[in-house]
Amino acid sequence: MIRDDALDALPVRGALPALTEALERHGTAVLVAPPGTGKTTLVPLALAGLVGAGPARRVVVAEPRRIAARAAARRMAWLLGERPGESVGFTVRGERVVGPHTRVEVVTTGVLLQRLQRDQELAGVDAVLLDECHERHLDADTAAAFLWDVRETLRPELRLVAASATTDAEGWARLLGGAPVVTAEGAAHPVEVVWAPPARPVRPPHGTRVDPALLAHVASVVRRALAERPGDVLCFLPGVGELARVAGLLGDLGDLGDLGDLGDIDVLQVHGRAPAAVQDAVLSPARRRRVVLATSVAESSLTVPGVRVVVDSGLAREPRVDHARGLSALATVRASLAAARQRAGRAGREAPGVVYRCWAEAEEARLPRFPSPEIRVADLTAFALQAACWGDPDASGLALLDPPPAGAMTAARAALEAVGAVDAAGRATGRGVRLARLGVHPRLGRALLDADAPDDRVAEVVALLGEEAPREYGDDLAGAVRRARRGGDAYARRWAAEVRRLRTVRGEGTARSAAPEAAAGAGGRGAAAGADARARGAAAGADAAWGADDERVAGLVAALAFPERVARLDGGSYLMASGTRAELAEGSALHGAPWIAVAVADRPLGRVHARVRLGAVIDEDVARAAAGALLQERQEVHWADGDVVARRVERLGAIELAVRPLADADAGLVRGALLEGLRQEGFGLLRWTPEGRVLRQRLAFLHRHLGEPWPDVSDDALHARVQDWLEPELSRARRRADLARIDAREALARLLPWASGEAARLDELAPERITVPSGSRVRVDYADPERPVLAVKLQEMFGLERTPEVAGVPLLVHLLSPAGRPAAVTADLASFWRDGYRAVRAELRGRYPKHPWPEDPAAAEPTRHTNARLRRA
Template structure:
């Protein structure tokens, strides 16, 4: 049955992008991959999907970076198509779906399509994917581009279109196509409405150790009211848009504006308010409603249009994910908005006519901001992405054409987390457990807490805690259990949204037989800590210091973090959120615990079984091994008692760990051992295999292979200084190649005088240095050919010495030295050392290590 095509002339009647329809059609005739670049507000999100739908037999999927944008775009297109929402145009976002089988166009978030790809890699019944707002460089959007590239290798009929308002078009064209044959680019420009830029910096700092300052929020609120009052005198239909970094600041600014007793309708717009309230804000206002001041996060920056806006007030602050590799933590960090994002924000004021932007900074501060936001792929935690890629069959992104490669250190940390969850195997491939976790639409750690927590505390309680810690709900005083109580009783403004998330998550919770469901449903607060610990076992923490300024806790990961308030007196905590910060709240640790719950030591051990150890640990004290039996959860020492160790596996392992932790500096390196190690290092640098790597890192990684027999002796008390390291190192000589050791790198070099001079080989960690022979100049008379080592590959560097063994010259070309610089050395030295030979012709003089008289006597 033929379906009715979309009426592009009706849909695009008032849209500027209508002028580019023919260009896009021509591009699609040439290629199944196209890049579209057009300014905000031109209508590309509304017009491109139906244009493509008229060309393909299957469904068109359109991705948006945010749920509110996906819903708004679907409603707008359905309205212009004069069809019921869901019948021909629908949407699917997390927790909400309005789309029928008959739908031709479906708007989704990128995360929804990514998880759909895991179930249906071939995208059966889907003939086109439009990826909108790719310039925002959201992690899920970047991953989607890479995965769709692989899908198109199997389905060359699949149409893929990338769209953005501000876009590095050539770069995306290369990724969607190839270096030799990039995807065609369709651009469309429209004359910009005039924009008046005003600068009104705050007299007080925007940020302090706790985040955005109250004084700055006061300044933003009063600035918005004053600017809007001035505007509505000339344009009563004008609305204002105020950009704040996060939901908390949105609420604070909105509250301050209301507190000024204004005549405006003050609205909030961010991802944490109910969907109906979001949709009401972006649907505009009727003529009889008062002018609006809409306080928003970056949600309104580029992916949707808020009608009626003529004024933008910009804090020039943004909140973005940031990973702290040193402390093993990640979270949202507030900082300066990039200039590109600030320009996007200002453009909200000129979508429908002339506008004004008031920036709450001075021009110098604005100019010092980053030029553009960092791609999320480079700054955020990659655990969820790494699991998705492992399920796809591309561990770490191997083989995918990505806009930017995944940072190797972030991938390494993510894979370590997934391995601890049992989600991937040793090769990085997804396990059956990992595939189950990937189908729960949340972070893998939260998915694990939901599944395992359901069996321990009941499905409802597990879902409640996961909805709390995964839902960007502000936790007062860092006390997650108290916040959960407020949510349960409806005393929190987030209660309704939280309850919706609980119901959604509960569908994925499946407590095992025998779960503590009955006790769990009573909602004991101690169970909050257990569920948090299941999600983040590496963040189980024990108090290590307490002062009037708060308490310092040591996390199982080894990070120290501070907390103030009621939880500061707890012995053990399960930490849901910790972030880098300074000030009193950090208790001198450099990090603050923002959300946690009390946990018992027994529950901490249960949640972190893979981090729990009970073994002998050792360290070198005054050159001898001292051992203790320690019970640990990661870096947290639960108990430690001195023990006498024996030369068994336990003692040997403890000695090995002590060497690994404290390094090779615990040993006394004899001249023979140091010399052998240097010689082997040169062979490894020059020849590679089979000659072994003898760097500190390599030797510490292979202790058993060369120091194995000595480890039991160290464990039972032998001083480290008595270990014969030269003998130990000879164990890793590669046989039969080792028979050539002395020929390739001899210990000594015979010089023309007959002396055998020790060769000083380069330091192990300096592959550019040269072997050095320091010898009296007179012992080398007549020596023209500079010796080479390592089978002729490495020239010896000569330090030619005076009779007092002071350096006179450094050369690796003896022939050139005798022919040139020697004459000047002779002129300066023969008067100072008259008893030693300084012939005019060094070529014909016999080399000697003696004075002239003794040489003549011989």
Template sequence: MNTAPFNLERIGTGLPVADTIDQLTGLLHESGAVVIQAPPGTGKTTLIPPALANHTGGKVLVTAPRRVAVRAAARRLAQLDGSRLGERVGFSVRGEHHPGSMVEFLTPGVLLRRLLNDPSLEGVSAVAVDEVHERQLDTDLVLGMLIELRELRDDLQLAAMSATLDAQRYSELLGGPVLATPAVIHPLEVEYAPAEGRLSQRGVEWGFLDHLARRAVSAAERTGDSVLVFVPGVREVERVCRSAAGLTNLAVLPLHGRLSSREQDAALSPAEGARIVVSTSLAESSLTVPGVRVVVDSGLSRVPRRDAARGMSGLVTVSEARSTAEQRAGRAGREGPGLVIRAFSEADFRHLSSHITPEIRTSDLTQAALQLACWGTPRGEGLPLLDAPPAPAMRDAEEVLRGLGAIDKQGAVTRRGRSLASMPVSPPLGAALLEHGAGAAEVAACLAEDPRGDITVQLRALRGQRSFEREVKRLRRLAGADRGVVDPGRAVATAFPGQVARLEDPTKQEYLLASGTRAELPTDLGLSGAPWLAVAEVTRAGSRAIIRAAARVSEEDALAAIGVEKVLSASVVSGRVRGREIRRAGAIELSATPVKVTAEQAAGALADGVRQQGLGMFHFSEKAAGLLQRLEFLHTQLGDPWPDPTAADPLEWLGPELRSLAGGGPINKIDMYPALQRLLPWPEATKLAELAPERLQVPSGNSHRVDYATGRPVVAVKLQECFGLASSPELAGVAVQFHLLSPAARPLAVTDDLSSFWSGPYVQVRAEMRGRYPRHPWPEDPWSAQATAKTKRRM
């Protein structure tokens, strides 16, 4: 085995990082951790790993967020080293493993599973986590686990690398210094080329994608340079490629994660003459597409989002962050002066959010929750993470995991949970493999990649494809005994029981999912009219939920997956309690029978109704509604001990009201104000009038009602009553928003910055209003004027 040090001088030829690499050893001696900040094209991914290997004398692991980037980085370093891929330099991605004795590139997901199997990373001397600025969930978790591991292994060296990051924040997290490499700046010309109708409820509009194709072809023919086009997903890549190919004789190549290695290499290899490469976010970082001097940016990104209200998670298309726009633009300036064509306006660019939203804040956390439990830090408690996982998302994730038998009541991992975590698929798909054995491998391989349309039809199309068959073979080996071929619908239902759906409205093709979400089935999926569906993917489109991938499933298999139960339901009909015995599968009602209920049963059933549907059945007087809104406001702003009325146990604070209703009392006679008073925490309740007062006194001496209905304190008051008030009072840390009214109580302005209002917009308001309301004061100097609700004569 060749263990000679890497020739850094040869590998680093022409790379700007080579100018700062000599500092690496000294910085690592300080703390064993370092933050590498180096712009795109400076060579950090190529030169830092062999430098770490030379420094530590052991094996180095390097993570990169995407399989394409992992393969490309390993091949490039092996080529520069003059060794065969898999000897000194290797890579590991899902389904493909070439270990390498000195440097191994791998995805964060692969490293996560390796850490769970071998928490001490025996035989590894250093780890470099690349592209941490992308804030992918797996990357954040890996970094947290490695920081914790370094507390036990002080010989383990750690580097966090990125082109653009908050270096100081990462430096504090790792406890190490920053090694920065200056950017190689080539001038960039920026053009803005907006087009109408980028997005609709159906997704990215074809017309907009054709606009991108025309811009790319025009730029390539005008400049004679290669063009890189950024779009949000595979579907959009395919459309732009077809459209551009019909407009030019230049080579038009796709670049995305579902292509074969050979197809990806075609886009990443040098070529003579201009060409057009259409890519997903894959080419934003880590990868270099040779010859590119022009970038056409759609301005769109596809990111994971969790819809807690509907119990859905999936990828949605959004406007990119400004940091993403700048990262994409940088691709045009890697090899020389470049051109960036942004398919949106300059005003749109100015209004983009500054940074990418971390996935840990927006994603489904089911798999992350299982990995954290396996690591011994349930819910991420105590793990050094840049952002803690949101508590509601973590609660939902743990509920799913308990349903799978993966964790116990305390959140600790079970034996079954460790089996699920060891599988290279999500816990729900892992559960299908454990349940059905190797017969479910085909369905699991299909769902793990990109389920679309009718799963049964998609499976027929995938069979025979080399990469798919290789993944199926691997999953069969992991799943154990073959129990025969499993119907796709049954396998999908086992994996996602909450997404089993029954047809509710044939005219609209509307289905009710077991989770309670109503979703529409597009007519082009080939599943119209199916009485039951096992849904693999459901996404949000505006206010609607749309089924994107599903398989037909029999009613027997559907009910077996969901589970059937009988429950007693009590509801208020015409102001009186009515009881029903319901047979249901999740939220899907199978049958219902009217029954008499005792007062105790009715009270318990009504409490269940409040837990599921909220307080909508009750009538709130103005006084009660005001107290409810004040409590909700204080809970949102201050948290405990101020309660969330919608989350509190109804039997504890609504007991007397529920018993009255259950005993036959009319619902419209129930006073909710005393019930809400029972929720007040003591002794903190003595500060209620200070923290969230019912009324607020203004400079005129009058007091006005504070409205908390919007979630923030709002006071509607005549403008003249606020003369001299320089700043908005704060309630529970939130500035009061003033709705300033005319003498006729019509809105003139909305502000929580009165100082700015008096110094600016007031001048225009005064000019317009003094002639309309001459009997009321409109002084030039509102700061020193007497605040009043009276006319000038009455003053």
């Protein structure tokens, strides 16, 4: 029996006429409805004609999470007075509850994507409602883009509704071709806001680390809320670890000390991996008061009965990818304003409520408006494969609110090429299509298809890598599989169901039948397909030699899924093929293994190296086979320890497998190494005679003051024109000693402007020596190209009033004492004779009486001799 009273009480009913009209006229609509209005339950029933007077239609509702999909289907079935699987059913990964008369099917966005790839027309579906669009999950954004493509090209009659309580309505309206925006009024239950910041500053989150002081504060706010307000308490925290920590801090809530005895209170933890029984208990009315600790899964699409109070920690988890290290992880961030509104709305679903926000009111303005779109921050390998299978490898033709970052797409395509999922142009191969339909990440799909080991064992390892295992399972992948196999917890039960599913999909074909598909799709057997073949061959040999034990299968699967993370022990850490170093935790069962395959890693705060969170022991043969695309043997010639080092190296990515000296290194590589040596150590490696140094200084002076055609002879300029002046000597050199035999002056002379004839004026414009009044030819010092120096004895310049010049630049004259020490420095001789000479004469005449010190130096005869010599002359 339909529960009309409950349906009539849903506020979204008032928006149904406008929504119906929008869909009739445009075929698309954006529905903005606050939490608790019934957008997830009443709207699909109305679209399907199960309530009201509309025609019968088949409706698909897409939810971002499995728990929300199940809950929405059960709620709708309850409203109709039925059980799930009759008029309303649901499909999530590993579970399908539908019947022959199902008209509304609730699915996860991942399931919807799989369905679209198999049947682009969505035959038999009349309308699709994309719920909770504001969360901007990658699967949801991708599904929306595909659905718009289907509507535009194949199914113009397909109705699309984007729905959320807090969303970028204008952006979604533009994306859906100018769709009308329909707004529903919210439930008439106000929610009071109580600001409850910590008394003392707490450290901001880093990675997945949350300051324990903040968690202690959240627990204290929960206790305060229980004492101050009636009803159940829903507390939002960023992750499973924080749920457990706060649950432990709450302890026994029966006695709250000074706050009084509130009776027995149940503490429940709800998250995406929570047991179905716990999820059902949370979503069902309870006899006793409850504290429900939840991650973001409880933000939307769920009504937790009895909740009148929300405690919001203000934190959320978002995916992040470190492309430089090849690591994916979750990061703890400040929750967005949209998320904060969604969370607060949970308190007003059934009655007036209150939200305790664990931050200061002044911080509100600094919160982001919406969560970071997953397409901007996540690993895009699965998205890139979906786009390639859709026929749009670079996703440029997809209707997306945010385009995928170019760097992330490049990394994703490289990963897909490595497993043979796409060809060089990015188009999906037959193998890629098969990988896309497995319902796991393409990396895990590659391992599922290619590991030659029993189906059960391979499926077990892939299932464990497909969903984060509890921390207490440890970092040994094989040990974690054995722990899950023993059962006894909620994770193990979900893992067993996924193992059964993976065993089935793996049994639909073999890796041997998938390899020819990849070759055909790529137009031939490329490097990736060859690498996969080598991996399968090595795996088969390993299986025969070792038997299908847990350690070997775990290592094989991890290496096939993450070939760039095969790692060899190198000193106190492991060097991965990607070049990233990783360390094991103290007490790890993997310690001492020469080779491991790293399945999960992160980089903790303050550490330079990554930390292995889950890995498996392998040997070099498995590493070579699994990472065959990274295997190469090449000549490596470089400058090291002051000379050319030439060797033949076999590498697995960054890992050196074998090294041999190389006597006949490629001349081009040797030349490059010598140039690197010159860049590192400078042109002092060449043979610089005094004449060579002076030539470089003279050229630097002319280039500074006259410019072209006189060459720039700075280090950077000489490196840029090395082929113009250092050949052919450089091409004949093989080592440092050969560089030391190259005459730098002879080589540098090649840069003189011979073609224009200006080279002949070098001695005229920048002479090495000039004749001074005494008749001496004195060397000009060009060490400072701004102002060359003429160092000459003072008596030799008598009678000269105009300062000597070169290329129109006055020299800086260092007037020397008879002992050769500077007595004065001037760039204006006339001024010196007039004003400065008198003081120099007074100081030096007594010290050097044998030398002439006339009163009028401007009129005196220049000389390089003493007074006695002059008298004899």
